[in-house]
Amino acid sequence: KAGVTQTPRYLIKTRGQQVTLSCSPISGHRSVSWYQQTPGQGLQFLFEYFSETQRNKGNFPGRFSGRQFSNSRSEMNVSTLELGDSALYLCVSSIGQGGQETQYFGPGTRLLVL
Amino acid sequence: AQSVTQLGSHVSVSEGALVLLRCNYSSSVPPYLFWYVQYPNQGLQLLLKYTSAATLVKGINGFEAEFKKSETSFHLTKPSAHMSDAAEYFCAVSAFNQGGKLIFGQGTELSVKP
Numbered sequence: 293k294a295g296v297t298q299t300p301r302y303l304i305k306t307r308g309q310q311v312t313l314s315c316s317p318i319s320g321h322r323s324v325s326w327y328q329q330t331p332g333q334g335l336q337f338l339f340e341y342f343s344e345t346q347r348n349k350g351n352f353p354g355r356f357s358g359r360q361f362s363n364s365r366s367e368m369n370v371s372t373l374e375l376g377d378s379a380l381y382l383c384v385s386s387i388g389q390g391g392q393e394t395q396y397f398g399p400g401t402r403l404l405v406l
Numbered sequence: 407a408q409s410v411t412q413l414g415s416h417v418s419v420s421e422g423a424l425v426l427l428r429c430n431y432s433s434s435v436p437p438y439l440f441w442y443v444q445y446p447n448q449g450l451q452l453l454l455k456y457t458s459a460a461t462l463v464k465g466i467n468g469f470e471a472e473f474k475k476s477e478t479s480f481h482l483t484k485p486s487a488h489m490s491d492a493a494e495y496f497c498a499v500s501a502f503n504q505g506g507k508l509i510f511g512q513g514t515e516l517s518v519k520p
Contacts, residue, residue, distance in 0.1 A: 296449070323506050335496065335510040347505045382449055386506045393506040397442075397449035 294318065296385045296398035304404045310371040313401045317364050317385030323347075323393065324366040325384040326358060329400070335382075341366055370403075378405045408433045408499050412511035420519045425484040427514045429471075429497030432478065438500035439480045440508065441471055445493045453495075456480060467491070492518045 297316040305311050317324050325348075326338040337350040341360035358368040370377055380400045386393040413428040431437055438457050442450040454465025461473040471482045480497060494515045501507040 325506055327508075334512045335498075335508075337501075337507050337509070340505050340507060342505065348507050350507075384506070388506075393500070394455075395440075395452065395506060395508065397451070399447075399449045 296383055296396050298381075298383050298398040298401050300401060301399065302402050302404075304406065305373050306406050307373055307375060309373050310369065311373060311403060312367055312369045313381055313383075313403075315366045315368075315383030315385075315398060317366070317383070318387075318396055321385040321387050321396070322364055323386045324360055324364065325386065325395075326366070326368050327382045327384065328352075329380040329382060330378075338368065338381075373405045375405050378403060408437065408501055408509050410497050410499050410509055410511035412495075412497050412514050414514055415512065416515045416517065418517040418519060419487045421489055422486050425469075425482070425487045425491065425516065427482040427495050427497075427516065429480045429482065429511060430478050431480060431497075431499050433499060433502070435502045437502075439471075439473065440498040440500070441465065441469070441480075441482050442496045442498060443467075443493050444496065444513075450496060453482070487516075487518045489518050489520065492516055 299314045323342045325340040340348040344360045355371045360366045382400045383398040384395050386395045409432045411430045440455045441453040444450045454463045456473045464470045469484045497511040498508040
């Protein structure tokens with residue numbers, strides 16, 4: 293089975309621009325989550341989608357948004373980029389429920405904002 | 407609110423020595439607990455998870471962790487370190503009633519000396 297795919301793997305943007313990151317989950321997985329990883333803040337939960345509906349959201353400003361398509365692929369968008377948005381963005385594909393989900397992490401998209 | 411604390415941001419051991427990475431959690435409900443490993447420029451890989459079955463959980467690559475409710479701990483151990491174990495390790499708790507959301511500790515970087 294193919295793993296979680298994230299594109300692009302690396303990205304350089306400038307302040308004020310917007311960016312869209314893409315994630316393809318493992319086939320059959322209907323839940324996709326996104327995390328931001330930075331040296332200072334560690335791993336922080338952005339949001340989770342299940343069957344095209346946002347099921348949960350972290351404490352990030354409205355500049356961060358996401359969506360999930362009918363084939364479970366997901367995108368996240370960051371508008372009006374700030375220097376502090378430089379991070380590794382990790383997509384997670386999961387199956388299961390009730391807190392016992394088995395989570396599969398993608399390799400991440402490394403975003404650098406200049 | 408649930409939280410995870412990893413004691414020691416850096417741990418260094420000699421090859422062949424015992425690996426002990428510490429994790430304490432805070433949760434008002436029985437938690438589901440996880441250990442993940444992250445190698446440079448990669449996503450996170452699940453080492454093991456505790457979901458209220460056996461308190462001693464065996465994972466991949468010779469790692470195991472013991473759930474101790476009285477100490478609110480879930481320390482990760484490996485009897486004999488290998489050079490390939492050098493990586494960053496994250497302890498996480500599944501957020502109660504929040505789908506697949508994980509709350510992560512700050513991570514512990516493990517170095518293995520020859």
